[in-house]
Amino acid sequence: MKGKIIVSLLSSTLIIGLGAELNHENTSFLNPLCVSVKADTVSGTFTSSGTNKIYTSASTSGTSIGSYNSGQKVSYDSKIKSGKYLWISWMSYGGQRHYMIEENLNTGHMHGTDTNSSMTTNVKKTNTKHSTGKKKTTSSVGKKIISLARAEIGKPYKTGATGPNSFDCSGLTQFIYNKVGISIPRTSQQQSLVGKYVSLSNLVPGDLVFWGAPGTSGHVGIYTGNGKCLFAPQPGQTVKEQPMSYYSPQFGRHIF
Incomplete structure (x- = not known):
């Protein structure tokens, strides 16, 4: 008691x-x-x-x-x-x-x-700077993320929805990442703290992009390459892929 x-x-x-x-x-x-x-x-x-x-x-x-x-x-x-x-x-x-x-x-x-020490091991820091002079290539995981995400284009936005027939923004990103075997948290605020912070100029296809600041981001999408991102916008709209210049996210996260 x-x-x-x-x-x-x-x-x-x-x-x-x-x-x-x-x-x-x-x-x-x-x-x-x-x-x-x-x-x-x-x-x-x-x-x-x-x-x-x-x-x-x-x-x-x-x-x-x-x-x-x-x-x-x-x-x-x-x-x-x-x-x-x-x-x-x-x-x-x-x-x-x-x-x-x-x-x-x-x-x-x-x-x-x-009681579960499966991750209690020391991890050495590694230099994760991107080379600015080299072409960024799409990994096999990134290609799969983009392919799966594009298959959801046209499905309606619904607050709190996590698929498969409708999504909100973070429900869509969690759904797609789960399909490639990557577990991420449920909300855009939580997702904005997972992985490695990257600037928009260093994004690679498949990365997550966020609107707002880390820890308080109100919206999330998936970078698909060539300056475009895919996301579930808002009630009354459907999952779409658009140039980022229309919506201007603030930063990205690389997880895979």
């Missing part, structure tokens, strides 16, 4: 912070030497070894809405490598996704113990 009371108190604490507004991440601080990020669907239980903050995004620049103290446990459903940290993530009782740091990938320092 005591354990149940603790869980109830924790859930109340988490729900209190649901109305907090996400901070805009300043992209000028993004380091081109970064770790590729991918959300992996793994589950387990994490036991905090100290005071660990709870965030509304996988970024220490995001909003902190509470914390777990030493010995407190949380069940998670995914892990994300973002920047120098390995994060665990779970859906709160109020329907908000939460994030907590599990490991500092630079130092190997663990912030607690984990």
Whole structure:
């Protein structure tokens, strides 16, 4: 019974912070030497070894809405490598996704113990700068993403829809990426923090493109090459492919 009371108190604490507004991440601080990020669907239980903050995004620049103290446990459903940290993530009782740091990938320092250590390994940073003088080629994964996305052209936009007959913007991108075996979060805000940040000039076909700032993006599409992107626009419209000059996204994310 005591354990149940603790869980109830924790859930109340988490729900209190649901109305907090996400901070805009300043992209000028993004380091081109970064770790590729991918959300992996793994589950387990994490036991905090100290005071660990709870965030509304996988970024220490995001909003902190509470914390777990030493010995407190949380069940998670995914892990994300973002920047120098390995994060665990779970859906709160109020329907908000939460994030907590599990490991500092630079130092190997663990912030607690984990029943599932499938991703708790140190990752070395690699130089991910694009060569500006070389032609960008489309990978086999990128080609498959574009082919699958174009097959959805003409299907109606519907708020909250994730396919196969209708989509909202992030429902479409999640649907297509799932088809090529890549698991990404559900919303455009969450998707805008997954993978490696890329400028519009360094996009490769199949990358995601976003409107807004990382962590608060309100719209997402798929870059199809030659200055075009494909997306589910808004209610009353259908999935379409258009020149990006018409809609001007702010940045991209490379995940595959």
